Amino acid sequence: xxxxxxxxxxxxxxxxxxxxxxxxxxxxxxxxxxxxxxxxxxxxxxxxxxxxxxxxxxxxxxxxxxxxxxxxxxxxxxxxxxxxxxxxxxxxxxxxxxxxxxxxxxxxxxxxxxxxxxxxxxxxxxxxxxxxxxxxxxxxxxxxxxxxxxxxxxxxxxxxxxxxxxxxxxxxxxxxxxxxxxxxxxxxxxxxxxxxxxxxxxxxxxxxxxxxxxxxxxxxxxxxxxxxxxxxxxxxxxxxxxxxxxxxxxxxxxxxxxxxxxxxxxxxxxxxxxxxxxxxxx
Amino acid sequence: xxxxxxxxxxxxxxxxxxxxxxxxxxxxxxxxxxxxxxxxxxxxxxxxxxxxxxxxxxxxxxxxxxxxxxxxxxxxxxxxxxxxxxxxxxxxxxxxxxxxxxxxxxxxxxxxxxxxxxxxxxxxxxxxxxxxxxxxxxxxxxxxxxxxxxxxxxxxxxxxxxxxxxxxxxxxxxxxxxxxxxxxxxxxxxxxxxxxxxxxxxxxxxxxxxxxxxxxxxxxxxxxxxxxxxxxxxxxxxxxxxxxxxxxxxxxxxxxxxxxxxxxxxxxxxxxxxxxxxxxxx
Numbered sequence: 230x231x232x233x234x235x236x237x238x239x240x241x242x243x244x245x246x247x248x249x250x251x252x253x254x255x256x257x258x259x260x261x262x263x264x265x266x267x268x269x270x271x272x273x274x275x276x277x278x279x280x281x282x283x284x285x286x287x288x289x290x291x292x293x294x295x296x297x298x299x300x301x302x303x304x305x306x307x308x309x310x311x312x313x314x315x316x317x318x319x320x321x322x323x324x325x326x327x328x329x330x331x332x333x334x335x336x337x338x339x340x341x342x343x344x345x346x347x348x349x350x351x352x353x354x355x356x357x358x359x360x361x362x363x364x365x366x367x368x369x370x371x372x373x374x375x376x377x378x379x380x381x382x383x384x385x386x387x388x389x390x391x392x393x394x395x396x397x398x399x400x401x402x403x404x405x406x407x408x409x410x411x412x413x414x415x416x417x418x419x420x421x422x423x424x425x426x427x428x429x430x431x432x433x434x435x436x437x438x439x440x441x442x443x444x445x446x447x448x449x450x451x452x453x454x455x456x457x458x459x460x461x462x463x464x465x466x467x468x469x470x471x472x473x474x475x476x477x478x479x480x481x482x483x484x485x486x487x488x489x490x491x492x493x494x495x496x497x498x499x500x501x502x503x504x505x506x507x508x509x510x511x
Numbered sequence: 512x513x514x515x516x517x518x519x520x521x522x523x524x525x526x527x528x529x530x531x532x533x534x535x536x537x538x539x540x541x542x543x544x545x546x547x548x549x550x551x552x553x554x555x556x557x558x559x560x561x562x563x564x565x566x567x568x569x570x571x572x573x574x575x576x577x578x579x580x581x582x583x584x585x586x587x588x589x590x591x592x593x594x595x596x597x598x599x600x601x602x603x604x605x606x607x608x609x610x611x612x613x614x615x616x617x618x619x620x621x622x623x624x625x626x627x628x629x630x631x632x633x634x635x636x637x638x639x640x641x642x643x644x645x646x647x648x649x650x651x652x653x654x655x656x657x658x659x660x661x662x663x664x665x666x667x668x669x670x671x672x673x674x675x676x677x678x679x680x681x682x683x684x685x686x687x688x689x690x691x692x693x694x695x696x697x698x699x700x701x702x703x704x705x706x707x708x709x710x711x712x713x714x715x716x717x718x719x720x721x722x723x724x725x726x727x728x729x730x731x732x733x734x735x736x737x738x739x740x741x742x743x744x745x746x747x748x749x750x751x752x753x754x755x756x757x758x759x760x761x762x763x764x765x766x767x768x769x770x771x772x773x774x775x776x777x778x779x780x781x782x783x784x785x786x787x788x789x790x791x792x793x
Contacts, residue, residue, distance in 0.1 A: 302775075352724040353724065353725075354724075354725075354726070371724070372722060372724065401722075410716065411716065411718070411719040411722055414711070414712045414716040414719040415712060415716075415719045415720065415722055415723045415724070415726075416724065416726055418708065418711075419726055419727050419730040420726065421763070421766060421767075421770075422704055422708060422730070422763070423730055424762075424766060424781075424785045425759055425762040425763035425766055426700065426704060426759060426762075427785050427788050428762035428781075429696070429700075429755065429758035429759035429760075429762040429763075430696045430700075430755075430758070431785070431788035432758065432762065433755075433761075434692065434696040434697075434758065436693070437692075437693040437696040437697045438697065438788070438791060438792050439792075440634060440654060440656070440694075440697055441697045441792045442634040442635065442636075442653070442654065442697070442698065443635075443636075444636070444697075444698055444701055444702065444733045445697045445698060445701050445792075446792065447729045447730070447732050448701040448704070448705055448729070448732075449701070449730075449789055450730075451726045452785055452789040453786050453789045454782075454786070456779045456780075456782035456786055459782055460778040460782055461775070464775060467770055467771055470770070471767075471771070473712075473716065476711035476712070476716065477707055477708060478711075479711065479715075480706075480707040480708075480710035480711040480714065481703070481704070481711075481756075483710075484703060484706060484707055484710070485703075485753075485756065488703075488745045488746055488752070489749055489753070493742055493746060496742040496745065496746065497738045497739055497742040498738075499706075499710075500706060500736075500738035500741055501738040502710075503706045503709050503710045503713070504734065504735050504736070504738055506710070507709045507731055507734040507735045508735055509720060510720050510721075510727075510728065
């Protein structure tokens with residue numbers, strides 16, 4: 230059992246971890262760290278947190294498990310302060326949607342002082358944000374990718390894997406670079422495309438939005454995602470995202486060619502092949 | 512009350528009309544027309560149809576209301592046969608997702624013999640297809656666009672509007688060309704983009720599909736749509752679709768530029784503007 234769990238950033242993900250950890254009795258005490266005192270009231274009030282502070286060093290000082298649940302660039306920026314503030318042997322993980330830069334930073338810091346760090350990416354979320362959207366069951370049946378490297382302490386992988394599994398998640402391991410390429414394809418690119426779909430219609434055919442039916446709504450739900458979070462993800466993962474965008478543009482151009490120049494049979498065959506691929510992930 | 516409702520094509524949409532019309536007691540008798548006898552067994556068996564035939568002329572001959580619910584190019588091709596086979600004064604409508612070509616064809620046929628034709632497009636559907644996916648409540652709270660022209664008989668608009676409203680739909684009227692531009696933006700383009708998203712990942716990063724989470728699934732749900740239906744829609748509406756695709760590509764290129772060259776603040780502002788546009792259609 231964790232004696233003191235410190236959660237830095239008590240929004241959708243950090244708040245859901247607080248609720249899930251409380252519900253599964255994973256920690257004796259849960260401390261929340263946030264920049265804005267007013268936003269820490271709700272999780273204190275409903276009992277997800279035992280204590281809250283706006284001071285990072287105070288919040289993590291006596292913790293034996295630290296979870297960083299702020300946007301990705303902020304995670305990278307906070308790591309050196311966390312490294313200095315925590316006690317020896319503390320387990321540290323994060324929830325960032327991109328991993329290579331964060332893990333590289335942690336590996337550099339480990340040269341000075343070995344801590345039990347391993348990166349995590351819970352593939353659960355919502356287009357909503359903030360503690361108000363946090364849910365006890367957010368990680369149930371979700372996939373969490375952990376990204377150990379050659380330098381990662383095996384007991385950190387074990388502790389962090391056990392932490393997510395106790396909240397109902399399935400854990401798989403990927404190296405950080407593979408992780409970033411995979412999430413560029415299946416998460417960051419769809420978000421970018423959803424934003425562009427909404428923007429194209431909103432700017433060039435705004436009256437059409439009134440008639441949007443279920444197809445448009447589902448396809449663009451994630452375009453209502455948190456701009457602060459996603460601006461950082463897109464910029465942090467720009468190279469893998471550019472590669473996925475390139476694959477997408479090629480596929481789109483080929484379909485367009487089949488529509489404008491191809492036969493009906495060719496187009497049908499292409500759509501049937503894609504439908505079959507989509508059905509493998511139902 | 513309709514004495515005999517003929518439904519040509521008893522799949523997802525035609526089957527749902529049969530079920531809804533039966534449930535709302537809109538017609539004394541419902542006749543289904545299909546190419547494949549075996550596929551007409553289920554709606555006959557469960558009572559959605561009273562009679563079924565594979566002969567178009569036989570099916571529509573004594574109907575006073577005819578609904579064409581086959582793919583869009585087939586609707587266009589069947590119209591002259593319907594025109595010859597039905598009695599005077601019969602109300603004819605369709606469920607095609609593109610309207611300009613179908614309505615133009617009907618207007619031409621009306622020069623020879625005036626029938627009560629008005630185009631319809633129920634903006635309801637599913638990535639599933641066939642009678643097995645048909646639902647009595649498919650049109651409840653859905654929008655149906657009707658597309659009358661200068662030549663359309665006012666009583667046809669009234670009859671067709673009343674027909675859809677009796678099944679729980681909201682009806683709005685658009686001219687056929689405006690309709691096609693609107694659905695290109697909010698329906699055909701999202702379908703095309705969803706197909707391209709799946710195809711890009713399936714071909715260039717296939718292992719990533721295994722980790723697809725809710726965002727990818729929602730964004731690409733419609734990429735499992737019926738290839739026969741969508742090949743015809745894309746090709747029938749290629750010009751308005753090309754215009755929407757152009758708007759989408761511009762929006763995507765601007766976002767990409769903000770990611771690779773812009774400041775974090777610029778990108779956040781763009782995403783926040785798009786989030787606000789998306790939230791208007793919740």
